[in-house]
Amino acid sequence: MSLPKKLRKSIITSAYTLSCRRNPLREQFAGLRSNYESNNYQERKLRKIIKFSKKHSKYYTEKLSFITDDEIETAGLQELLIKIPYLEKSDLRTKANEDIKIPGVKGIIRETTGSTGIPVKVLVDRYTLAAQLKARWDFFAWHGILPGAIEGRFWGRKEQRYLQSSIKNFLLNRKIFTLDNKDIDKFNRELTILQNAKLDYFYGYPSLILKAAELFDNKNKIKPNPKVIFTTAEMLTEIQRRYISNVFGCPVFQEYGCSEVDIIAFECPNGHYHLNSERLYIEFLPVISGKYEVIISDLDNRCMPILRYKLGDLVELKSKGCDCGLPFSGITRVVGRTSDRLVSLPDGTFFHAVKFSHLIEQACKRGWLVRQYRIDHIEPRNIHLKLEGEFYDSQKKSLENFMINRLNILTKKQIKTEIIFCDIQDDGKHMYYRKYF
Ligand SMILES: [Zn+2]
Numbered sequence: 001m002s003l004p005k006k007l008r009k010s011i012i013t014s015a016y017t018l019s020c021r022r023n024p025l026r027e028q029f030a031g032l033r034s035n036y037e038s039n040n041y042q043e044r045k046l047r048k049i050i051k052f053s054k055k056h057s058k059y060y061t062e063k064l065s066f067i068t069d070d071e072i073e074t075a076g077l078q079e080l081l082i083k084i085p086y087l088e089k090s091d092l093r094t095k096a097n098e099d100i101k102i103p104g105v106k107g108i109i110r111e112t113t114g115s116t117g118i119p120v121k122v123l124v125d126r127y128t129l130a131a132q133l134k135a136r137w138d139f140f141a142w143h144g145i146l147p148g149a150i151e152g153r154f155w156g157r158k159e160q161r162y163l164q165s166s167i168k169n170f171l172l173n174r175k176i177f178t179l180d181n182k183d184i185d186k187f188n189r190e191l192t193i194l195q196n197a198k199l200d201y202f203y204g205y206p207s208l209i210l211k212a213a214e215l216f217d218n219k220n221k222i223k224p225n226p227k228v229i230f231t232t233a234e235m236l237t238e239i240q241r242r243y244i245s246n247v248f249g250c251p252v253f254q255e256y257g258c259s260e261v262d263i264i265a266f267e268c269p270n271g272h273y274h275l276n277s278e279r280l281y282i283e284f285l286p287v288i289s290g291k292y293e294v295i296i297s298d299l300d301n302r303c304m305p306i307l308r309y310k311l312g313d314l315v316e317l318k319s320k321g322c323d324c325g326l327p328f329s330g331i332t333r334v335v336g337r338t339s340d341r342l343v344s345l346p347d348g349t350f351f352h353a354v355k356f357s358h359l360i361e362q363a364c365k366r367g368w369l370v371r372q373y374r375i376d377h378i379e380p381r382n383i384h385l386k387l388e389g390e391f392y393d394s395q396k397k398s399l400e401n402f403m404i405n406r407l408n409i410l411t412k413k414q415i416k417t418e419i420i421f422c423d424i425q426d427d428g429k430h431m432y433y434r435k436y437f
Contacts, residue, residue: 042277042278042281042299043077045281045299046077046281046297046299047072047073047080049297049298049299049300049301049302049305049307050064050080050084050307051069051072051073052302052305053305053307054067054069056102056103057099057100057101057102057305058099058100059096059100060100060305060307062099063084063085064083064084066083067080067083067084081283081308084307084308085308086295086308086309086310087100087306087307087308087309087310088310089120089310089311089312092120092121092122092260093120097121100304100305101123101303101304102302102303102304102305105125105302105303106125106126106303107123107124107125107303107304108123108124108125108126108129109121109122109123110122110123110124110259110260111259112258112259112260120259122259122260122261122301122304122306123303123304124301124303125301125302125303127300127302128298128300128301128302128303131278131279131300132262132263132279135262135263135276135278135279136262136263138278139255139263139266140201140230142266142268142269142326143201143227143228143230143251143253143269144227144228145200145201145227145228149173149200149201150173150174150175150197150198150199150200150201151172151173151174151175151199151200151201151203152175152177152194152197152199152201152202152203152204152224152226153174153175153176153177153202153203153204154177154178154179154202154203154204154205154209154212155176155177155178155204155205155208175194175197175199177190177193177194177204177208177212178190179208179211179212191215194212194216194224195221195222195224197224199224199225199226200226200227201226201227201228201229201230202224202226202228202229202230202248203229203230203231203232204231204233205231205232205233205234206231206234206235206236206240207234207372209229209231209244210240210243210244210372213243213244213247213248216247216248217247223247223248223249224248225248225249225250226248226250227250228250228251228252229244229245229248229250229251229252229253230252230253230254230255231252231254231255232255232256232257233257235334235357235432236252236254237357237360237361237364238361238364239369239370239371240371240372241254243369243371251269253266253267253269253271254266254267254273254334255267256273256331256334257276258311258313260296260298260306260309260311261279261280261296261298261301261306261309262276262279263276263279264276264282264294264296264311265330265331265334268322268324268326268329269324270322270324272318272322272324272329272332273318273330273331273332273333273334274322274326274328274329274330275328275329275330275331276328277328278299279298279299279300280296280297280298280299281296281297281299282294282295282297282330283295283296283297283308284315284317287314290316291314291315291316292314292315292316292317293310293311293312293313293314294311294313294314294315295308295309295310295311296308296309296311297309313334314334315331315332315333315334316331316332316333317330317331317332318330318331318332343355343356343377343433343435344380345411345412345414345415346380346381346414346415347412347414349412351410353375353432353433356373356375356385356432356433357432359403359406359407359410360373362406363399363403366402368389368391368395368398368399368402369389369390369391370387370388370389370399371388371389371390372387372388372389372424373385373386373387373388373424373432374386374424374432374433374434375432375433375434376434376436377433377434377435377436378436379436380415381414381415381416382415382416382418383411383415383416383417383418384417384418384420385403385407385417385418385419386420386421386422386424387399387403387419387421387422388421388422388423388424391421396421399419400419403417403419404419
């Protein structure tokens with residue numbers, strides 16, 4: 001190990017340890033796994049944060065006014081939760097956002113634009129940030145990645161403060177790749193770093209990692225050699241996972257999370273999602289057959305408490321635990337976001353846009369290798385289905401027929417579909433279904 005690497009390893013480890021040491025929640029981190037079940041750890045934390053929110057947050061003082069402190073401490077958990085109204089995304093976009101904040105507590109802004117383009121802003125205190133960081137390293141450790149490992153981060157976001165982020169990236173042993181080929185010099189520099197930096201793991205948007213895989217999908221090229229790849233923020237399809245894994249010769253695992261509360265669940269080596277139950281209390285609300293909406297309470301955030309937050313994500317649940325031996329298995333599959341994902345038909349009926357991804361899965365099973373796709377719903381009676389993958393010309397015609405037939409059934413022939421084979425450009429919005437009217 002070279003000196004700078006040693007140095008960085010010690011810096012990051014010390015910073016990490018310090019952030020936990022200064023954390024009042026520290027005692028709950030130690031020996032947590034064994035504590036968890038025996039001491040009702042999660043339930044105690046949940047009751048504490050409900051009580052805290054009611055006392056200090058203007059919004060919750062009002063919303064929970066009819067619940068007594070005694071009830072918070074002693075009522076049955078389900079009985080108590082039912083009395084707490086859901087927090088909607090729209091609440092975080094309006095004046096309520098100000099009222100939720102705890103006066104005098106400093107926080108760091110976590111912002112997400114979401115599908116409507118109106119930002120959702122959440123403030124996170126530094127103790128919660130430490131807990132989030134701790135959770136991420138715990139999940140990475142399941143896959144053999146420990147603090148100090150060299151990260152290749154595939155991130156589309158422009159860095160606002162260049163110097164500050166460069167220092168941070170240096171300390172955290174992290175190289176950033178945007179793969180933006182508008183700036184050809186920078187793009188070539190990034191490719192050289194990718195080949196030579198001996199990255200331990202990749203982390204980032206699947207669409208960007210997919211782009212990297214396409215660039216290195218050539219036997220004669222020197223390829224980066226990560227031990228593992230973690231994708232986040234967008235849905236990763238099975239065909240994408242297989243392709244990326246084949247090109248880089250390592251497994252690919254998905255992190256499931258959001259800016260508001262960070263990691264919600266993480267895939268274990270068996271490929272099953274395990275919940276971040278140390279940090280979050282997660283409820284599953286039945287929506288349509290076999291699909292549940294995720295409701296989240298953040299057990300740590302004392303700057304802007306998030307209780308029973310309706311995230312708008314649909315998931316399928318596991319009936320049995322996972323045999324990997326790691327705790328808190330729960331979700332089988334993240335199906336998608338519910339908001340703005342309902343496809344309306346001219347006769348007034350609708351279906352969930354996830355049906356499109358089921359169709360793509362069916363096509364992949366039949367041998368058409370669709371790597372990326374996007375549905376542009378241009379007009380009420382007109383859809384453009386864009387497909388990218390490795391197809392021979394003869395396959396294109398049969399795939400086109402297959403998709404049109406299936407879409408005719410799905411839309412009851414009320415929508416005309418045009419199939420377009422093209423490269424799908426990532427514009428940072430990461431949505432597979434878009435409505436333009
Ligand atoms: Zn597992």
